Amino acid sequence: MLKNALEASAPGDTVTLNASSADDKVVFEVHNKGYIQTNVQLQIFxxxxxxxxxxxxxxxxxxxxxxxxxxxGKVYFTTSEEDGTSFFLELPLQWEEKDSPAPMP
Known part of the structure; x- marks a missing residue:
């Protein structure tokens, strides 16, 4: 996420990293001021x-x-021309081991 944010930023632009925890999860955020066009948003994952x-x-x-x-956990993003783009990585602080990985959506 950080590499993509840096590559999508112009020289001198700021890329910010944030981490927070709440409700038994930790959330990492990578933000830059760029906007992701709608056609790219639909295919980004x-x-x-x-x-x-x-x-x-x-x-x-x-x-x-x-x-x-x-x-x-989960990965998602928000993007707007006014606020830029943030990618989020949300992970549980604890989970029960399962025999098989969680299914992909």
């Missing part, structure tokens, strides 16, 4: 989707896969 010429399209896909399938 798809495997092999990239807006970069040399991109492989595995960054957001693999982050979501790891968080949701193996860490019992």
């Amino acid at each position: 798809n495997r092999f989707f990239s807006t970069k010429d040399n991109g492989r399209g595995l960054g957001t896909y693999s982050t979501r896969l790891l968080a949701e399938k193996y860490l019992h």
Whole structure:
């Protein structure tokens, strides 16, 4: 998430990191002032989707896969032209081990 935020920012732009905890979970946030166009928003978690010429399209896909399938968390984002974009990684502070990973949505 941090790498994508840095790559999507112009030189000199600020990228902020935040971490907080509440309700038995920890939430990591990466924010930059860029806006994600609607057509990109709809595909951003798809495997092999990239807006970069040399991109492989595995960054957001693999982050979501790891968080949701193996860490019992979730990854999501908000974006607006006024407020920029924030990606969130939300993980439980505790979970019960299961025989199999959680299903992907």
